[in-house]
Amino acid sequence: MRLLDTSVLDGELLLVLHGSPAALFGAKAAIAEILGCGVHLVTPGMMSRIRSGQRKSNETNIEFLARIAIIDTIAGRLSADEPVIVRHPSVMSGDPVFRGTRVPPGPVFSMLADQSADEIVRIDYPSLSREAVKIALQQACRLLEREAPWVDRW
Structure with missing residues (x-):
C-alpha cells in the first residue's frame, strides 16, 4: 500500500491511498484509532475538488465528501472495488x-x-x-x- 496524498479538512484526515481494498480500509481504521480523529479515503479526483474549495458553508465533512463522490460517480471518475x-x-x-x-x-x-x-x-x-x-x-x-x-x- 502507498500513500499518494493527504490533507486535513476541519480536523479530519483525508487520504488518497493505493492498494487492495482490504488494506485501504484496514489502514483507515488503524489511523483513525491511533490519531483519534475522523479519517476518510478519497480519490485523487475528489482531492482536487476538495482543494478547489467547492464546499458549501453549511455542509458537514461527510456531506461534502458524499456530494463530491456522487459528482465523480456521475462523471464516471470514481472506482471502488469494495x-x-x-x-x-x-x-x-x-x-x-x-x-x-x-x-x-x-x-x-x-x-x-x-x-x-x-x-x-x-x-x-x-x-x-x-x-x-x-x-x-x-x-x-x-x-x-x-x-x-x-x-x-x-
Whole structure:
C-alpha cells in the first residue's frame, strides 16, 4: 500500500491511498484509532475538488465528501472495488448503512438531493435538470439499499 496524498479538512484526515481494498480500509481504521480523529479515503479526483474549495458553508465533512463522490460517480471518475453501503447482522438490525458507521444512506441521499442538486446542475452538468438529479439520487439510494451486500468484516 502507498500513500499518494493527504490533507486535513476541519480536523479530519483525508487520504488518497493505493492498494487492495482490504488494506485501504484496514489502514483507515488503524489511523483513525491511533490519531483519534475522523479519517476518510478519497480519490485523487475528489482531492482536487476538495482543494478547489467547492464546499458549501453549511455542509458537514461527510456531506461534502458524499456530494463530491456522487459528482465523480456521475462523471464516471470514481472506482471502488469494495462496497460503501453494506449490511451487517449486528449493525442497525441488518439495515443498509455506510460501511463502518451506523448511518443509513436514505437521509444522506435525501439531503444531497435537496441541498446540492442545484449546484450539480449549475456548475457541473448544466444539461441535467435539478429534478432529474434528485430523482436519480433517490432511485440510486433505493437500489443501493435493496442490493447492499451482507459483510462479515465491519
